[in-house]
Amino acid sequence: MLAVYCELAFDEVPAKDDEIRYTDSPLTCLSLTEVHRPEYVVIRFPYGTLDLNFKLFELCGCLKRDARTRAIPLLALLSFPHRALIEALQEAEVDHLLFYPGDPPGSQALTDLVKSLPGLPGPARFRESVCPYLDYEVFNTNNEITLCGAYLDHLVINPQRLQRFCSQDQHRECSYFLKPKKPHEIV
Numbered sequence: 001m002l003a004v005y006c007e008l009a010f011d012e013v014p015a016k017d018d019e020i021r022y023t024d025s026p027l028t029c030l031s032l033t034e035v036h037r038p039e040y041v042v043i044r045f046p047y048g049t050l051d052l053n054f055k056l057f058e059l060c061g062c063l064k065r066d067a068r069t070r071a072i073p074l075l076a077l078l079s080f081p082h083r084a085l086i087e088a089l090q091e092a093e094v095d096h097l098l099f100y101p102g103d104p105p106g107s108q109a110l111t112d113l114v115k116s117l118p119g120l121p122g123p124a125r126f127r128e129s130v131c132p133y134l135d136y137e138v139f140n141t142n143n144e145i146t147l148c149g150a151y152l153d154h155l156v157i158n159p160q161r162l163q164r165f166c167s168q169d170q171h172r173e174c175s176y177f178l179k180p181k182k183p184h185e186i187v
Helices: 026-037 054-065 083-091 105-114 123-129 160-166 168-171
Strands: 003-007 020-023 040-045 075-078 096-099 134-140 141-150
Touching: 003 105, 003 168, 020 054, 020 105, 026 054, 026 123, 040 105, 054 075, 054 083, 075 083, 075 105, 083 123, 083 134, 096 123, 096 134, 141 160, 160 168
Parallel strands: 003 020, 003 040, 040 075, 075 096
Antiparallel strands: 134 141
């Protein structure tokens, strides 16, 4: 088996095929991984808050702590760049990270992604490219807004700016990054 794919937000879990087993349950993902020993495990993080993704972070940690599954490469798919999520994935020892906005990948797209894994970077590389001043404010259970900490958290960052500047190496040229309005510890 090529991969086990886990996503909590499936409207309907796709039928299994010869190469990929799909699940919307972290426990089933763990079980499938232990039993079938796939070449890869792919976990999609569809939500934009740490709280809603907690079960998936826990799954990543379990997979990497278990001697039977530790060596299986783990790919995390994020819908968009989110510094706190990237840091949590790095802490969970995820091997590879990829931004995959939009709908979940189909079977062929997922197969192509998995086959390109050896060349994909881990969370540490993505963490370097995301602006360290990004702050996140939860405004209801399922959503949060992204704020610019270099502008005293008074500037809301829209998704286009986030994608074009704040989550790319271009953030180093941003006037707010170069001259922040308040001291901020850069890690």
